[in-house]
Amino acid sequence: MIALEHLSKVFTSHGQTVAAVDDVNLEVGEGELHVLIGPSGSGKTTTMRMINRLETPTSGRITIDGRDVRTLDVVELRRSIGYVIQQGGLLPHFTVAENVAMVPRLLGWKRQQRRERAHELLALVGLPPERFADRYPRQLSGGQQQRVGVARALAADPPIVLMDEPFGAVDPITRKQLQRELRRIQGEVKKTIVFVTHDIAEAFLLGDRIVLMSEGRVVQNGPPADLLRRPAAPYVTAFIGEDRGLRALAYTSLSEVAMAVPNAVPVTGAILPGTLSLVEAGRELVAVGPANGDGFWVGDEVGNPSGYVTYRQFATEIAERLAAEGVVGESAEAVMADAVPR
Amino acid sequence: MRGDPLEFITYISEHEEQFLRLLGQHLQVTLLSVAIGIAIALPLAVVVVRVDRLAKPMTTLANVGQTIPSLAILGLMLPILGIGFLPTLFALTIRAILPIFLNAYVGIRGVDRAVVDAARGMGTSNSQLLLLVELPLASPVIFAGIQTATVQNIGIATLAAYIGGGGLGDLILQGLAMLDTSVLLAGAVPVALLAMVTEIILGRLRRVVVPRGLQIDIK
Ligand SMILES: Nc1ncnc2c1ncn2[C@@H]1O[C@H](COP(=O)(O)OP(=O)(O)OP(=O)(O)O)[C@@H](O)[C@H]1O
Ligand SMILES: [Mg+2]
Numbered sequence A: 001m002i003a004l005e006h007l008s009k010v011f012t013s014h015g016q017t018v019a020a021v022d023d024v025n026l027e028v029g030e031g032e033l034h035v036l037i038g039p040s041g042s043g044k045t046t047t048m049r050m051i052n053r054l055e056t057p058t059s060g061r062i063t064i065d066g067r068d069v070r071t072l073d074v075v076e077l078r079r080s081i082g083y084v085i086q087q088g089g090l091l092p093h094f095t096v097a098e099n100v101a102m103v104p105r106l107l108g109w110k111r112q113q114r115r116e117r118a119h120e121l122l123a124l125v126g127l128p129p130e131r132f133a134d135r136y137p138r139q140l141s142g143g144q145q146q147r148v149g150v151a152r153a154l155a156a157d158p159p160i161v162l163m164d165e166p167f168g169a170v171d172p173i174t175r176k177q178l179q180r181e182l183r184r185i186q187g188e189v190k191k192t193i194v195f196v197t198h199d200i201a202e203a204f205l206l207g208d209r210i211v212l213m214s215e216g217r218v219v220q221n222g223p224p225a226d227l228l229r230r231p232a233a234p235y236v237t238a239f240i241g242e243d244r245g246l247r248a249l250a251y252t253s254l255s256e257v258a259m260a261v262p263n264a265v266p267v268t269g270a271i272l273p274g275t276l277s278l279v280e281a282g283r284e285l286v287a288v289g290p291a292n293g294d295g296f297w298v299g300d301e302v303g304n305p306s307g308y309v310t311y312r313q314f315a316t317e318i319a320e321r322l323a324a325e326g327v328v329g330e331s332a333e334a335v336m337a338d339a340v341p342r
Numbered sequence B: 001m002r003g004d005p006l007e008f009i010t011y012i013s014e015h016e017e018q019f020l021r022l023l024g025q026h027l028q029v030t031l032l033s034v035a036i037g038i039a040i041a042l043p044l045a046v047v048v049v050r051v052d053r054l055a056k057p058m059t060t061l062a063n064v065g066q067t068i069p070s071l072a073i074l075g076l077m078l079p080i081l082g083i084g085f086l087p088t089l090f091a092l093t094i095r096a097i098l099p100i101f102l103n104a105y106v107g108i109r110g111v112d113r114a115v116v117d118a119a120r121g122m123g124t125s126n127s128q129l130l131l132l133v134e135l136p137l138a139s140p141v142i143f144a145g146i147q148t149a150t151v152q153n154i155g156i157a158t159l160a161a162y163i164g165g166g167g168l169g170d171l172i173l174q175g176l177a178m179l180d181t182s183v184l185l186a187g188a189v190p191v192a193l194l195a196m197v198t199e200i201i202l203g204r205l206r207r208v209v210v211p212r213g214l215q216i217d218i219k
Helices: A044-051 A074-079 A096-100 A102-106 A111-124 A142-154 A172-189 A200-206 A224-229 A234-240 A244-250 A278-288 A311-324 A330-339 B007-014 B016-050 B052-067 B070-081 B085-109 B113-121 B126-163 B169-178 B181-209
Strands: A002-013 A016-028 A033-037 A059-064 A081-084 A160-164 A192-197 A209-214 A217-222 A271-273 A295-299 A305-310
Touching: A002 A044, A016 A044, A016 A192, A016 A217, A033 A044, A033 A200, A044 A059, A044 A160, A044 A192, A074 A081, A081 A142, A081 B113, A096 A102, A096 A111, A096 A142, A102 A111, A111 A142, A142 A160, A142 A172, A172 A200, A192 A200, A209 A224, A209 A234, A217 A224, A217 A234, A224 A234, A224 A244, A244 A278, A244 A311, A271 A278, A278 A311, A295 A311, A305 A311, B007 B016, B007 B181, B016 B052, B016 B085, B016 B126, B016 B169, B016 B181, B052 B085, B070 B085, B070 B126, B085 B126, B113 B126, B126 B169, B126 B181, B169 B181
Parallel strands: A033 A192, A033 A209, A081 A160, A160 A192, A271 A295
Antiparallel strands: A002 A016, A002 A059, A209 A217, A295 A305
16 A cells, blocks of 8 residues: 655745645555546646655655655665656667566566566557567557556556556547556556546546645545545536536446335346446446336346336436536437437 | 879888888877777766766866867977877877767767656666666767767877877878978878778767667668
């Protein structure tokens, strides 16, 4: 676990002082992905760079698994933390495979072992090693370079990974793809990740928790759903922006809207997992097709039917959420049309 | 002046032994000065890049140093080092240090901050950062400095003749004294050719020294 305690950083340049980070407290649990988000200059990068000691805090402290990072050897500390920076920061004179195997090289791995590891990771980030391993960074597109950056951060299997706008420089489509892949990879390797972005959609897609920063301070720190439903300040609502109604759908699970029903009621028709979001449930219903009855069953963790939702109720839940956020027009209709089978 | 200009070729072939000796001296003092220049300037540049407050005074010093005429350095060293090979080597080394230092300093400073940052973040020690990242990435600029120093010193080495340091300058001085164009050209033309050939050879060598990933025409 990474813990930031009363962390502050003041920069002095040209006689002016900037409180880049101001009394930040954070706890990133093992295997969790926390997103730091906020406008430009809100201190996200500086916060992150204090974790691997690229910046020195003015006050406060950082511990990893209870140990103050200042007491650790800085070179060893950094080798145990994967680091992805915005522009990729690939070494232009190293091949892709050599880039990926940089930390293993610093750790003294054998050449053959490094190469195998590099190939493994290139495959993991969707770059077929036989095509990409021996290229140079200049011969890759921006999105491919960022994949290499991610592969490189994971190469020595560090328990912690810091990612500073890792998908910043790519088009929206590639970006979506990289985000999905990161989710998949995170599902497989379960790292403790601090992820910086200024893309709210990315934050909601990836974060177990979202830490919204402004002017060096944490405005709200919580699971994505909390930022939607219990914004700590008007600023949070303003930052999350226009389409929060749709996001609210994505962060409301079926089990929250299902009515408990006595066991005696006969179970017919589909049983949908309670963990599905309203949006996912809508898609699922469309996929299942026309069904008998006036609604569907919701299952508990082990798949036993534990609640019931009528189609009418389902549609109402969706409409209310959209209306509450003032979302009207096409997008709402689209969701409704999707959600309710005819 | 008298004689057919192309007669210098005849002069060289008739004085082959003398010519080769002077050519050898010329090359020796030039290459040695560049080698010592690298040995001094490169570590110096590395230190100055690391120690920020040395940067301003050192680069200023180097720039001012560039403007001192080579002949003045020879003259100034006369009371201390006397005449012959040593003061020549000294003056040429000073001349070599300046461009090599400036290029190395600028080259290392100019390495992409993002790359250095990523490398530090991955846990490179100071020496690993230097050897694996900064020097290879600065190598095109550093090498250009060495190239400049070498070609320039081939020319400057002719001045050695004034203080008995030998080299092809001997022939130039002789030619001037004797008002004999063929002798003068027997020194001057080979110096010019030597500079050109060196430029070409170093250009080739550059492709070996500069990492492949940095070369323009990789496919
Ligand atoms: N080395 C530095 N010297 C002086 N000021 C700095 C330095 N690094 C950052 N700052 C200042 O600290 C503040 C926070 O910067 P930081 O880079 O952490 O912001 P950020 O949230 O990452 O912004 P962005 O989204 O633009 O990357 C800014 O006002 C910035 O100008
Ligand atoms: Mg930043």
